[in-house]
Amino acid sequence: MGKTIGIDLGTTNSCVAVVEGGAAVIIPNSQGERTTPSVVAFTDNGERLVGQVALRQAITNPKGTITSIKREMGTNYRVKAEGRNFNPAEISAIILGKLKKDAESYLGEDVTEAVITVPAYFSDAQRQATKDAGTIAGLNVKRIINEPTAAALAYGVDKEEAKKVLVFDLGGGTFDVSILDIKDGVIEVIATAGDNHLGGDDFDECITTELIDTFSRQYRVNIRNQEITMRRIREAARKAKEELSFTATTQINLPYLTEIKGEQVHLEYTLDRAKFDRLTSALVEKTQKPVLQAMEDAHVTKDDIGKVILVGGSTRIPAVQNKIQLLTGKEGFKGINPDECVAMGAALQGGVMGGEITGLLLLDVTPLSLGIETVGGMCTKVIERNTTIPISKSQVFTTAASFQPQVEIKVLQGERAKAADNKLLGKFKLKGIQKAMAGVPQIEVTFNIDANGIVNVSARDQKTGKAQEITIESSENMSQAEIEKAMEDARRYAGEDENIRSMSETRNRLNTLILQANEMQKQLSKTDKAKGKEAKKDLARPIKDAAKALKGKNTTLDELNRCAMKLEQVMGRYQK
Template sequence: MTSNKILGIDLGTTNSAFAVMEGGDPEIIVNSEGDRTTPSIVAFTDDERLVGKPAKNQAIQNPEKTISSIKRHMGEEDYTVEIEGEEYTPEEISAMILQKIKRDAEEYLGDDLERAVITVPAYFSDRQRQATKDAGEIAGFEVERIINEPTAASMAYGLEDDADQTVLVYDLGGGTFDVSILDLGGGVYEVVATNGDNDLGGDDWDHAIIDWLAEQFEAEHGVDLREDRQALQRLKDAAEEAKIELSSRKETEINLPFITATDDGPIHLEESMTRAKFESLTSDLIERTVEPTEQALEDAGYDKGDIDEVLLVGGSTRMPQVADKVEELIGEEPQKNVNPDEAVALGAAIQGGVLGGEVDDVVLLDVTPLSLGIEVKGGLFERLIEKNTTIPTEESKVFTTAADNQTSVQVRVFQGERELAEKNELLGEFHLTGIPPAPAGTPQIEVGFSIDENGIVNVSAEDKGTGTSEEITIEGGAGLSDDEIDRLQEEAEEHAEEDQQRRERIEARNSAEAAIQRAETLLEENEEVDDEIRESVESAVEDLEETIDDEDADAEDIEAATETLSKELQEIGKQLYQDAGAGAAGGAGPGAGAAGAGAAGGPGAAGGAGMGGGMGGGPNPGAGGPDAGDDEYVDADFEDVEDESGDDDGDDGDDS
């Protein structure tokens, strides 16, 4: 049965979390490994694909085929990961993570899930947002909304508090940094300003430790561990662990035995790192959060004294230097009642509840993080929608041609804050044709921008004289066509079926092996079993072992063979009960009768275990599965209507 619930997903750089509304409150869903967060890691082995904790656990042995921090590449036009000759886009890798989230959530809830709200960093561009939406659709979700992570976190914080307040959300995740300022009150969450750095996160703190360890080791032993993929993976794991330990301790030991070897034998890495040393190595990183924070305050028109509460979001905010820096910047001690790893997913679930009708009296007013506009004469960037504009929104301006008898114009759409268009991010471009020949400055061409609730941009251009128009939804180079999404969805569904079949086979095998072990124990402990029964059990064991080893055998084949063995084990139980009864009738002493009953208890238990496995028994629900700037465009097509006409009122718009 398909649930009408909308899943809230925090698709993180290093870890992801997901939640759903239950009884009016958002609840984190535990994954199939029993954890509240899922590593955003995908690995490929010879015979299967691993996602989450199983992928992370084998990363040292398989670094070449293990993919992490893929979120940092979302929206990159030509970025792919090559595994065994196959190329995967960031959207496809992210979809694999989302598939696991979808499957685990469905197992937890006992229903199919189709709809989701997925969060993104507030400073994500349109291209990155579209890529995230594509990933969700490939995974089989209908993505109801893309919302900003700091906004989601503030919803989790403010759900139980209707007081009017201004909140600063400082979100330092594994790969991105955002800061947002919101006005909260009466169930309204209004984002006033946002800023950030999409290339700053906890991974960078890890790399600082990695580089320090590698440089120390090279100075002592003359070997650069970063050139060895396996050694580098061990350094990554050790650096992450050291970072976490130094959040609660003043010093940590880093020991990596047999990290490499030379002609003289194996070499071990042994280093001590103090929190003071760690903070000195990463002081430049924490300083990179200062300017975006100050810029957000300036854009909002607030002083630090106007901030009522500071929320820390993202696992990286557990580092003491973060709280210290934020308190120094704002003069306000950050709140401690928000779980930095879970707040975003909880907020996404609340937004899902709003969209699904489970949550009333909550209004989310988010903003676009960067200005949107087009290239105009001279290669300048003409803004149509300013940054921090509340969305959804739409704006339009009138432009004109820059040359005589110009019959077409090229609209090049950019996003950013630089004054030269080529210094900003090109989102897309299209042509408007069919303009009647006329002197330069005569045609009136209206360019309109709109941004929907997901932050996705639509651009149109219309020749007001002829009514000719063109429009596109900006998807950028990373956007996928419907056909591509359909194809990738089919591939994802195929993998999902394979994963489910693999899981069922592993569960059946586990039950079968337990039945074999029990059978062997029973035969060893009960020599009085009749030869005929013994031979039948041994034959059933042999058949089951052959079935397990048969790569073509599926879960049903193994379960059937396990059921056969279970029935044979019941014959042992019958004989032992009969023998015990005969002994009692013959006047055997109480001790003998007790012994016989005890022996009978054994096969009774064995029969239960066998039936449990044969009938599909296995791990509990939710815990199953395998471990498991071109010169051509400088003289732009458009020219400013205002300049050409001498119109000073600003209503007619600008050149393009």
């Protein structure tokens, strides 16, 4: 039996791990990096790029580059490429396929089994879409587990005394908070809350908006419809956010950002942490309600919480850390890497299932209540939120009208009293029920939630024995035929020509070098006019040759590399 890998399929970055010698280790990707950007790109020449290579060309290919697809899981969002529409599960499968391939290179064997993590607050449709993505990528998804729970496993909670742990998970696109009870190697989730549309992307957008507004006021121009310009601004915003986690001030410089009336204009902006905190204060405040909700549901106070574990890159933001301390009275634990711990926990769960790790038991919960629509358009709950899974629970209902030949079961997920205010997961009809006066038939409705948090609902007339059931699949999820077709496509692209990939990487590198060379000329002219004039003269030919090579349809990889080397050599003389 082969290894089971653990995958953190993230909004911004993804990570894969495996158990070796009883411990979880991170698997580096083909570039030697421990995380892989969750970015997919479709190029004009028909190739698919994944990870860092896709991210590098994002500025020059904004329409064909897809980021943060995790935020669209379980929806009817579509990406148009290669003459057809891709759903979020298919795009996610391309990322998973890359992680699978990297794992196989590292382990030297085929990998077919995986444990994949999802935000604790993911709905049934989102979990099913994640499982579909794994299937398309050629993986047997043995378990879907919640990210905060995986982080607790990685933290090594089984090695400490009994305590309650709060996991604060703020990633690129989602936010979860979970309260766990730890004792005797049993990790039991007792409450979870969150927001599936709160994360680092939103902090980036605050900086992006500030930069656009500043630029628009200065030049009286709207640049929001300029895709390449916007991609550069968003990338600069992300880098500025990351830098402000470690420094008090950051400089944002975007040379040759756009052209106005035939003249190239630049964006220069100084952003300090105080201004960043003001821009993002509303986002930090949004983390408060889920924390308090989870604590209330778990019946705990600040004093009951033994430790706070930080998960997700966005927990590095100082204002977020201050908020955590204010809400919990505890400083967040920083002894584990917030970018890697979820994948490590998923690998450990795979090790538990495969028998490599013993003495650990994971008890997770369903994040939202489940029920059916009853008379008056009300939602009657059958399983309350924060119920430990897997679980099976039944409740008996009856008819609202006399002599009904059938009943329609509408399955709902949510906390609202009115059915219309909750999410409709699916519906089915139970026919052939006992014809009797209203209130006489006894219809038993049973909800089964498996260890992945995926729901199956059945209904049975206790008198006639007639029964019907449904495994919840929203209209946005994929049929088996669609999954098989997507798997075929994934296999077809698995053998993609590496020369094409190298061409794309080198072209992106050359584009970046041209931008850097132009910026170097500008900076040198400010500090030393004579040296700036000399640099401009020396760089003119290499820049021209590089631009010509990039435009050429038949340019070879060797020609691109020669242009890049020449640019680097000339720039190197002025960097000393």
